[in-house]
Amino acid sequence: MDDIPQSSTVSTIRVGADFEIYRIDHPRCQALIARQGAQVLEWTTSTGDPILYRSSLAALERGRPVRAGVPICWPWFANHPTDSSLPLHGFVRTLDWSLDSVRESEPGVAMTFIFESTPETMELWPHRFRLEARIELGAELTVGLRAINTGTRPFMMGGALHTYLAVGDLADVHIEGLEGFDHLDKTTGMCVAASYDALRFFGEEIDRIYDTPGPVSVIDRSRGQKTLVENRGNTATVIWNPGRLNADQIDDIGTGEADHFIAVEPAIPGGHEVEVSPGSYHVLLTRISLA
Numbered sequence: 300m301d302d303i304p305q306s307s308t309v310s311t312i313r314v315g316a317d318f319e320i321y322r323i324d325h326p327r328c329q330a331l332i333a334r335q336g337a338q339v340l341e342w343t344t345s346t347g348d349p350i351l352y353r354s355s356l357a358a359l360e361r362g363r364p365v366r367a368g369v370p371i372c373w374p375w376f377a378n379h380p381t382d383s384s385l386p387l388h389g390f391v392r393t394l395d396w397s398l399d400s401v402r403e404s405e406p407g408v409a410m411t412f413i414f415e416s417t418p419e420t421m422e423l424w425p426h427r428f429r430l431e432a433r434i435e436l437g438a439e440l441t442v443g444l445r446a447i448n449t450g451t452r453p454f455m456m457g458g459a460l461h462t463y464l465a466v467g468d469l470a471d472v473h474i475e476g477l478e479g480f481d482h483l484d485k486t487t488g489m490c491v492a493a494s495y496d497a498l499r500f501f502g503e504e505i506d507r508i509y510d511t512p513g514p515v516s517v518i519d520r521s522r523g524q525k526t527l528v529e530n531r532g533n534t535a536t537v538i539w540n541p542g543r544l545n546a547d548q549i550d551d552i553g554t555g556e557a558d559h560f561i562a563v564e565p566a567i568p569g570g571h572e573v574e575v576s577p578g579s580y581h582v583l584l585t586r587i588s589l590a
């Protein structure tokens with residue numbers, strides 16, 4: 300459909316010449332979704348603060364990743380398994396998707412975006428596919444990615460829903476649900492045996508792939524908020540924050556903002572890719588709610 304009828308609930312904003320954003324203004328939530336990457340940029344429920352982090356320096360430019368909300372990383376997470384010259388986190392986060400449908404109801408708004416393989420994507424990843432991102436916004440947020448194999452050979456897919464959760468102060472946050480699971484520490488390349496304590500933060504870089512699909516709860520004492528992240532179709536949960544020192548070197552993170560977000564990412568990392576046969580599909584989904 301793409302050209303949505305302008306309603307009081309869903310409207311279109313254009314940034315610059317060609318960056319399109321859908322604005323949702325519903326009794327249960329306010330949200331912004333970029334057509335590029337079918338990326339939720341902001342989501343705020345009627346009760347309070349933004350639940351997702353959007354960097355004050357997030358670039359809204361076609362072709363550049365946007366540091367905000369829920370980027371969809373596909374068909375691989377982080378580096379490509381064999382070719383590090385390919386884009387980090389796959390290629391669909393920086394390409395335009397088509398808006399296929401919008402449904403408004405009392406609990407919220409559901410929007411479906413589509414992305415299909417093209418000759419250009421075949422150059423990056425030699426498979427035919429169709430992606431459907433169904434985004435449901437209301438008092439809860441659900442992002443569901445259905446990856447369909449429309450080709451004639453099986454493919455292996457990785458990926459992640461790279462959720463940036465906003466927090467009041469990371470020093471006052473702990474995460475429950477990861478206790479008892481081993482993780483790969485990407486900062487050292489080491490596998491670390493399970494700890495039985497909740498995960499806490501000390502201003503340093505953290506980049507860990509936990510050996511569990513979740514769910515996890517993010518408890519933020521500074522905001523008096525508990526956020527529940529429930530997932531489907533992932534093999535791991537990634538926890539990432541660059542830390543204060545590294546954040547200063549990242550050009551699209553505002554000064555001091557490293558203390559105000561934590562990325563909690565249902566992921567299918569390298570080495571754990573899922574096989575999708577022709578005509579079949581895999582769903583990767585995350586649901587975020589305030590407990």
Ligand SMILES: O=P(O)(O)OC[C@H]1O[C@H](O)[C@H](O)[C@@H](O)[C@@H]1O
Nearest residue numbers: 364377387388485506537539562
């Ligand atoms: O800066 P980006 O390309 O969005 O990636 C941001 C981060 O994403 C994931 O969480 C990875 O585990 C990190 O290693 C990476 O730095």
